[in-house]
Amino acid sequence: MIQQIAFLIISILAIGLATKQFLKIRRNVLLGKEEEIGGDSGRRWRNVFLVAFGQSKMFKRWIPAIFHFFIYAAFVITQIELIEIFIDGLTGIHRFFWPTLGGFYTFVISFIEILSVLAFVATVIFLIRRNIIKTPRFEKPEMKGWPKQDANIILYLEIFLIVFIFLMNSADMASHNNEYGFAISQYLSPIWSGASESTLHLMERIGWWGHVMVVFAFLNYLPISKHLHILLAFPNTYYARQNSRGEMENMPEIMNEVKSMMGLTEGGEEAMMDMDAELPEFGAKDIFDLSWKNILDAYSCTECGRCTSVCPANITGKKLSPRKILMDIRDRATEVGVKLDSGNLDYVREDLKAEAKKLTKDNFDDGKNLFDFISKEELHACTTCNACVEACPVLINPLDPILKMRRYEILTLSEGPSEWLPMFNAIENSGAVWSMPVERDHWRKELEE
C-alpha cells in the first residue's frame, strides 16, 4: 500500500512537473511569428509516417541509422510495458496482464527484451563513437561543454533503463521458477541461484522502481535536452514546409511597395507604406521575427550534426555551422522564456517602461537579440546550397533563419558585405549583376558579323 501511494505521488509530481516544462517550450515556440502552414495534409502525414516513424532520412547513413533504429524501436515498444508498469504501480498487482495474456505476454515481453539488448549494444556503440572514436561531427566547437555532456547523460540514462529492466525481469523469473519464459532474462536468472526469496523480491523491486524513476527522470530531462527530438520529430515533420526548396518566402509588403513605385498597382490601390509610422523592420533580428516553425525546428534538433558535416562552408573551415544556428535559436528562445517567466520589469522596452504593468513578449527587450548568438560572419558564409536541408533526418530547415537574418542585416541595418554593393547597384541601374559597358545582347551581334 505504501508503494502504491508513493508511486501515485511520484507519478503526479513527475508528470505535473514535466507538463509544466513542456508547456513552457510550447510558449517559447509560439514566441515566433505566425506562419501559415499550407499544403496538403496527406503529404504531411506521409512525412510523419515515413520520415519520423519510418526514419527514412536516417538511412542516408545506414550504419548509425541501424543502431539508432534499435534504440528507437526499443523505446517505442517499451511503451507497452510502461502501461503495465503504471497499472501495477497503481493497483499493487504483480504483472497485471500475465494471467490473462499468458503466452502472448511472454512473446511481447520477450520481444521487448530482445530489442533492449540491441538497444544496449547500440547505446554502448554510441558512447564509444562520441567518447573514444570521436566522430568529427561531434567534436565541432558548438559541441563543447554542455552539448557533449547532454548527449552522454542521455546515453547513460538509457543504459540504466535497460539494466533495471533486466534486473527486474531476471529476479522475477528466478523467484517464479522461470515460468514467464522471457527470451533473455531466462539466461540471466541463474545468476540469482541460491538467493533467498526476500532477496529476489528486493531485487525485483529495485529493478521496478529503478526503471520507473529513470523513466520519470527522462520525462523531466527531455525539455532541457536535445533529446526532445523523440517527441518533436513528429510535429516537426508534419509541419515541414511543402513548397519548393528553391522558393524563398515572398515579402508581400516589399513587393507591394515596389509595385506602387513602378506604377504597377491596379486602380488606386493604396500600397504605399505609411511614412509617418515607425520605419518598418524587415527580416529577423530576434526569435520574435522568426516564425514559430523556425523555433520548433530549433527545439526539434538533436544536434546530430549531419547538416554541419555536409555544409560546404563548414567543410572548408568557415565559421558557419547549420547545427549551431539551430542551437543558438533554441538557446535564445529558452533565455527569453526564462526572462519572461521572471516577470522582471527591467526587461520591458525602454519607451514602454513607465506604463508597463506586466512583462509580455510584446514589450520585451533585454538588450540582446539573435545577433548576439549568431555572428554575421556565419550568415555571410552560406551558399544556400540546401545540403543542410537535404541532410536533416527530421526535416529541419536551417537555411530559412539564415536568410531571414541576412534580410535583417541588409534591409533594416543597411549593412552586409561591402562587395555586394556593386552587385546590388548593377542590378538596380543596369539590370545585370555586373555593370558592363556593352549591351546585354552584344554577343549576338558579334555572331551575326
Place this chain on the structure above:
Amino acid sequence: MKVPTMAELAAEGRSPEILFWVGCAGSFDSRAQKVTIAFCKILNAVGMDYAILGNEESCTGDPARRAGNEFIFQMSALQNIEVLNGYEIKKIVTACPHCFNTIKNEYPALGGNYEVIHHTQLLQELIDQGRIKMKEGGAFEGKKITYHDSCYLGRINGVYEAPRKVLEALDNELVEMKRCRTKGLCCGAGGAQMFKEDEPGDKRINIERVEEALDTKAEIIAANCPFCITMMQDGVKGKDKQEDVMVYDLAELIVNNNGL
C-alpha cells in the same frame, strides 16, 4: 548565325514556341557566352522556334534576394515579369540553374507563371526525339568524364537524370564523384557568394570540389551552370591542372561532338 529577339519576332507578328532566357552570365561573362552560343547553335541546328529577350532581359534577382536584398530582387523580378507577360510567354528555357529556379519557383508568387525548363532537360528531350544525333567516335568517345551537380538544378529542383542521359548519349565513360546527386557538393558560388570574397576558413569551396573531381581521374568536368563553370575552372587552375582537365557545359560537349 542569327539569334532572333522577341521584339524582332513581335514586329513580324510572330511569337516563338520557347523563350531562351540567357541570364547575366550567359550575356556578359566571356566563358558563359561560349555556352550561350553553343546552345544557340544547337537550337538553330534542330530548327527550334525560339527567341531571346535581348536588351529587354534583366537579372532575375536571384543573387540580390539570397544576399537579403528583397527590394532589388522585387524591382528586377517585377520588371522581368512585366516584359514576359507583355509577350505572353508560356515556355522558357535557360542555361542557368539560378535563373531556372527563380523564374520557376519564385516568380509565380509575383504574378509570373511559365513553364520553365533547364537547357539540359531540353537537350535530353531533343536527343530522345532524335533531333540531335550524336556522332559515332566523337571527340569524347571513351574519355572519362565526371559530372558536377549544381545545387540549384540538382538538390533544389531534383533534376539529376536529364544531364546524365545527355552524357550517356555522348558515349563517354561517366565517373561519379563521391558526393553526387542529392549529396553533391556546392561549387561555392551560390547564395551571392559569387560576388564576394570567401569568409575566413582553411580552404576555398571550389578547391575542395575540384580535388574531388580530380580524384575521379576524369579528363572532363561537365557542368550545367555558368557559375559552377567559373568556380570549377578557377579550381582546376588553382590545382595547376588546366592542361589536363577541361570544364565544359553539356551544350558545348554536344556542339563539339557534332562539329556544329
